Amino acid sequence: MPETIGFIGLGIMGQPMALNLAKAGHKLAVYNRTSGKTAALEAAGARVASSPADAVRDANIVIIIVSDSAAVEAVVTGKDGILETLRSGAIVIDSSTISPVVSRKMACLAASKGASWLDAAVTGSKHGAEKGELTFMIGGDRATFDNAMPILKQLGKKHIYCGLHGLGLSAKLAQNTIQATMVEVFCEGFVLATKAGVKPEVMLEIIQSSMARAGITDFKAPFIFKGDFTPYFPLKLMHKDLELAAEFGYAQGVPMPVLGAVKEVYMAAKAQGKGEQDYAAIVTFLEELAGVKVRT
């Protein structure tokens, strides 16, 4: 059944997600903070809204996917934010990776308008977004989860209900901590082996023959070997997620010693101007320190 959808945030992930919904025949109004990203959506029949409030005024489904907690707060509670026009009975699906604590606050504000809120963080990068094959980690009321499922199914292939508000994000922060660390330490290992004289392709064969084989490093290795860091997921956003995870660990009294080191490495790489590249560019930070290149 076609829905009336307000879609806010047309970045690397949001753009292909919104296009999938437009192609599926929904009535879309889209908004992006910086203009110039709406052309493809307009061509696909979406209305370009002038503000978040304008995007959601008729919507029974609202989808938000913006960069950080501050951006979500601005979209929701700022001037011309969605709280001004959000309809009672609407479902807000927030796929931004933000603080679980901020997300719970947004859920309360939505409830004050009679709307429901799901935190619905995604994994699968640009690639998964384009193919509609994202994995969603979802927190919120179970009934709202069930009601949102028809739309969620058009965006992803897997939808995991994690529990109450904020628990999708809690899972996502844990998952990104794991994934960011896997990529970073893969790069540390390859820089060490390469400097010793082991060819990267031989080292890769070893990893792929061992239990250290992982989906993310299988995917990133060819890009690392080519030095191609076109962003599937920008390093600056991975760094942001690591800071969120550390902040969340702090709030809950969970010491995370390795996360502590990993996030500083990503921050250092970002400080060197690598933030807009894919997060696999972390290898170049390590390469430059070691004076060796992991290239085939």
Place this chain on the structure above:
Amino acid sequence: MPETIGFIGLGIMGQPMALNLAKAGHKLAVYNRTSGKTAALEAAGARVASSPADAVRDANIVIIIVSDSAAVEAVVTGKDGILETLRSGAIVIDSSTISPVVSRKMACLAASKGASWLDAAVTGSKHGAEKGELTFMIGGDRATFDNAMPILKQLGKKHIYCGLHGLGLSAKLAQNTIQATMVEVFCEGFVLATKAGVKPEVMLEIIQSSMARAGITDFKAPFIFKGDFTPYFPLKLMHKDLELAAEFGYAQGVPMPVLGAVKEVYMAAKAQGKGEQDYAAIVTFLEELAGVKVRT
């Protein structure tokens, strides 16, 4: 063709490796520093030697798999060490994970007796050793590698030639750095998510649906969820490998910031008396700090 093999080191890995060779019909002499581990080998027809020198006096193949650099040096250059009896033309296969620098020195000493040396570090844990399905990372002369292949094939399913002396070990240290970190950060992520309220089995489903899926964490997760830390690979040895990797990084001028954090976590867990448990027991160190248990 049956070979005359001197086998030194009957630990978690050495015991099943030696048994596989005995079952394959080779003439085996075995030595272990602490006695009481030779019964199964004796029953399988092996001669129990009184010293490393005694174990290798007739051998054309020597296999060493002991715990650290000092143990290898003792076996090779100590009183009644193999240098006293090593035959010219023999091939020494050292599967211990030790310093690549120490290994190169051992290769030179073997050469002074007319023998060849391969560093042939393994991965695959007890499980792989029992099934003859280890992966070997091998450094040394290519011709020696080829000559040793019939024996190596009876111990493992994959044999990767990494280059000259020490490069098998270089690859192994990189591989274990990656693997130890993957397990540690998997545990950090699960402790964070569990404390927030996400069920461990839900978190596992998320990881397994994402690119963060890895062989080692798929293998360890059920043990972590049960709290079963029967050693496949003891935590104290993983810690030792991490210290070796860091030392090797230092020697080569390769900064390894995340390894630096990871090895301290393993050392702290070892200091708490967890060294004899499987290295997945790293989760209990993190659980105790956070006051939560990742159990299903």
